[in-house]
Amino acid sequence: MSKNELHDTLDQAQSTQEARMGEGVDSRFNSKLREAFGSTPFILTKFDQFMNWVRGSSMFMLLFGIACCSIEMMHTYAVKHDLDRFGAGVPRASPRQADVIIVPGTIVSKFAPRMKRVYDQMPEPKFVVSMGSCTISGGPFQEGYNVIKGVEEVIPVDIHVPGCPPRPEALIYGIAKLQERIANGETSPVTVKPYELEQFGDLEQDELVTKLADQVDEDDLVMRYNWADSA
Amino acid sequence: MSLEQPRQPDAGVTPEGDLDYDELADLLGERVLDREEHINAEGFVVRPDEVEDTLSTLKQEAGFDHLSCVTAQDYQDRYESIYHLKKYDDPTQELSVVVPTTRDDPTSESAAGVFDTADWQEREAFDLVGVDYEGHPDPRRILLPETWQGHPLSQDYNQDKPQIVPLREHANPTEERTNVPQESDTMFINIGPHHPATHGVLHIKTTLDGEQVADIDPDVGYLHRCEEQMCQQSTYRHQIMPYPDRWDYISAGILNEWAYARAAEDMADLAVPEYAQVIRTMSAEMCRIAAHLLAVGTFALDIYGDFTAIFMYAIRDREVIQNLLEDLTGQRLMFNYLRLGGVAWDLPEPREEYFESVRDFLDEWPSRLEEYHNLLTSNELFQMRVVDTGILPPEEAKSYGATGPVARGSGVDYDLRRDDPYGYYDQLDWDVVTDEGCDNFARASVRLQEMEESARIIEQCVDLLEDWPEDERDIQSNVPRTLKPEPDTEIYRAVEGAKGELGIYMRSDGTDKPARFKIRSPCFCNLQTLPVMAEGEYIPDMIAALGSLDIVLGEVDR
Incomplete structure (x- = not known):
């Protein structure tokens, strides 16, 4: 088998995996085993479905x-x-x-x-x-x-x-x-999450951050609320 | 009161037992700058640097031993703190001490030296309104995060400005542990805000010495959802009423609604038909039973993990009551049933069927209660855990402003249903339950016995309602569509909620919305007693003490 042909087979395998996963399945449901195999042999597909049923x-x-x-x-x-x-x-x-x-x-x-x-x-x-x-x-x-x-x-x-x-x-x-x-292996799309935990030092230096600089350490985790944007 | 020695009559009381405000003003002499008329009481205006003197004179000589509430508010030209004083012996004797401060320098003397309860109440006033209390032992924010900018209930607060909240306390629990000095035997642990024993989102900073609690600092505010602001931007007539349901949300909705209804009805001088009062009384007591049931059920769960029997039984009985309340109000938990001047609608038709289901519950109730007594009060395991732990002496309870089953479990005979009657309570036959044990057992036992009394009240109400003539069933008096009380009317009124004295202070400004709406939460004051009960005890006893306080975080944080 030439190098090219091998390449094609791999491509095919990958797209099979995607096709078998179907739409609406996200990576949260992928087992480690499946990732290791790269493609989805029949038995693992069934195993994934079984796992989803078990989870539910x-x-x-x-x-x-x-x-x-x-x-x-x-x-x-x-x-x-x-x-x-x-x-x-x-x-x-x-x-x-x-x-x-x-x-x-x-x-x-x-x-x-x-x-x-x-x-x-x-x-x-x-x-x-x-x-x-x-x-x-x-x-x-x-x-x-x-x-x-x-x-x-x-x-x-x-x-x-x-x-x-x-x-x-x-x-x-x-x-x-x-x-x-x-x-069924479906999940909702992950929506936007404006409020994240981040390190105080990484925040944009504005008036509020400078004001709090002596109260909060650089590496403290903080959550910044921009009320005006979230209403 | 049984625990107290006979003493001299208080200054400023007439032989008939009424307050003589002139005599009280004489007692304070020149400290009274001015006298205001509030609906519930007179307000004495005093200088901001004479607060402690004034309050301590009133406490020592005039017998005002209950600092019910501290309200802070800001006017166009000044800040004002109001200390609502009462007496545990007779809560109808009320007096307000009004302390104005300038807008430029809102500094006022702290009352924490006279009343322990002023500690947290003044912290809240500082946090939300921005009055500084000089000489306060612990001037920190209490409900909002420490890094918060501005005071949200003051007039110049801009709600749209961004805020930053750190996650410091819990950043890395193991790091906290290694920070402890090597030789020392003390250890710092966080309990909560996500912990099953804290009954919600309470955070307790605990310092342990070996296994004993050396220091304890309840950190509240994880459910501070701006109830006062919500009420201040809602109209009296209809919009405020849904919110009280969400203060003490353990099915105690109607008790809370009554607090608002009572304050607003007294403020606007509205009458309530007797028939409606009986329905209110009956439904409120159903709520009390439901609330106490959950307290008892979770208490058993807390102290010896009884998930299968008592907790499940309590939930089962709550379901029965919730069904009764649902038939009456249409809701399982958030009733929104009371209206200013009455109730939303009459008893469900067919009435006989409803009465029958209430009577079924009442018939079954004594045997249910006996079962709880078998499982709890006469259970040796339970007794070992709760007898003589979490001691709260009556004097401390009073100083911290404890009310409800917590105070009554310390022998303080104080129940607003009897002492400051409202509704139909004064015409019914029931008793106030007290217990002089002062321990966790006493508080749980008071709750169990109170449920018995509540059932008695419900039974009498059902008898009354059954025989009520059909053409006299007025559920609502005439109330204007838009309610606009006279400007600058001020009132503080309280009812006996499930956890204790639930009070509301309102000030009108001539519009259809209150200018200031302050909630006096019983849980907030009761929770302050936790250090008294828990310090020096073992950790499990602290958990038991917390369970016996029966706090609801919705009401603590508001």
Whole structure:
């Protein structure tokens, strides 16, 4: 086989992989094994599908309470609604053991960096359900001086469940939708996240940064809120 | 009060038990520069450098032992701090101390030397409005991050300016540990803001000496969602009412709505039909049961991880109550049911069916309560964990402005439903529960017994409602479509919320929106007592003390 022909086969293999992945599948679902093989032999395709089904059927939620919605979230976990019936109801106290984070409440300026940190600590693949109006847009507190206008300003979101607060049934529906998506290997596109954790020293030197220079260290992580842009 | 020695009658009280403001003014002498008329009480205007003297005279000689609230606000020409004083023995005896300062130099003397509760309240006033308190032991921001620029409730604040918030405290937990000096036995740990035992987003900076808590500093503000600002930009008539539901969101919505309804109704002089008062009383007590149930359930979860029995039972019973409330109001959690001058709508039809379901709940309730007592109060494991831990002496409780089950668990016999009656409570037969144990056990036991009393109240309300003549079922009095109270009317009114005294200060400026809306949160004051309870104890006892305080971060941070 000539060098050229070999090259063509590799090309073909790569495009097969892409074709098999289909649209709407992002790298979050790719197993290490598949990357190592470069192409997708039949058995690994089936294995990936199997893994997706497993992921969707046994989700570990992060025990994460913020505000009013967390009360309805507790009711969803507990008797009567019993989220565990759907294979998604074991709350884990540590982010390192969780696949799904339900964000149940208003995010304010002081909490957003902490939430980002908790999200970063979760292992991949991870999914986010935003619960309630506050996490969609700031909800009834949108005009507040301290309120982040939706959780998507900080972390990407897969499913939005509207309501103030959503009923447990609504949350269950949202989670069932998420499970369906995971089982099919679909995820939502990652939207723009204007607020990032960054080192103080990397910020653009403007009036505010100079003013805070003696209070904050160069290598401290900070989150900068440009309220005027996010409204 | 049972714990106190008989003492001299307070200065400034008439033999009938009313306040004599002239006598009080004489007591303070020349310190009173001016006297203002607020709806709830008179306001004595004093100089900013005589705050401590004035308050300590009023506390020692006139018996004002309860600094209920500190309100700061700014006018065009001045800043003002108002100290709302009350008495634990008789909260209808109220007095406001008004301290104006200039706009150029908003410095006022701190009251933290007289009342411990002034510590956090003044920090909040500094944080949000920008009044400096001279001699304050700990002048830091409390709700907003330390690097925040400006004071958001002052008039010249620009909300669109960018802000920078650092993530310093938790940057690297292991680094914190290695920073500790080698010989020292102390260790610094962060608990929260994401931690299951903190009941939300509370951050507790804890210094340990061995296994004992040496120092503890609750860091709040992770849920400060500008409730006061929201209320200040909403109209009295309809727009404010949905917000109180979201202060104490553990199903205590109607209790909170009542705080606003009561303040606004007294301010605008609105009547409420008796029938509506009975419905309010009944639904409010249902909320109290639901709120206490969650407190008890999570308390068991906190102290010995009882997720399977008590927690689940509590949630199960909450579901029953939430169904009753949903039938009544249309919502499970955020009821928005009270209206100024009444309630939104009458009991659901068919009424008999509704009464029957309430009675079903009430019939079952004694056996449910007995089960909780079996699982909790008479459980040896539980007793070992909570008896004689988290001691809060009554005098400290008063000085920190503790109210509700926390105060009553320390033997402070203070319940606004009885002492400052509103609604239909004074015509019903029920008791205020107190316990002189002062420990975690006492607070949990007070809550359990209060649920029993609440059920008694509900039962009497159902009896009344069943027999209420059909043509007298007024649920709403006549209230103008747009409510514009007289300019410069000021009022501070409180109700007994699920966690204690939930008060609201409002000042009108002649428009249909309040010029200043201040929420006196019971949880905020109760949480201040945590260092008293926890310092010197072991870490698990601190967690138990925190659970027994039953805080809701939505109400702490507002």
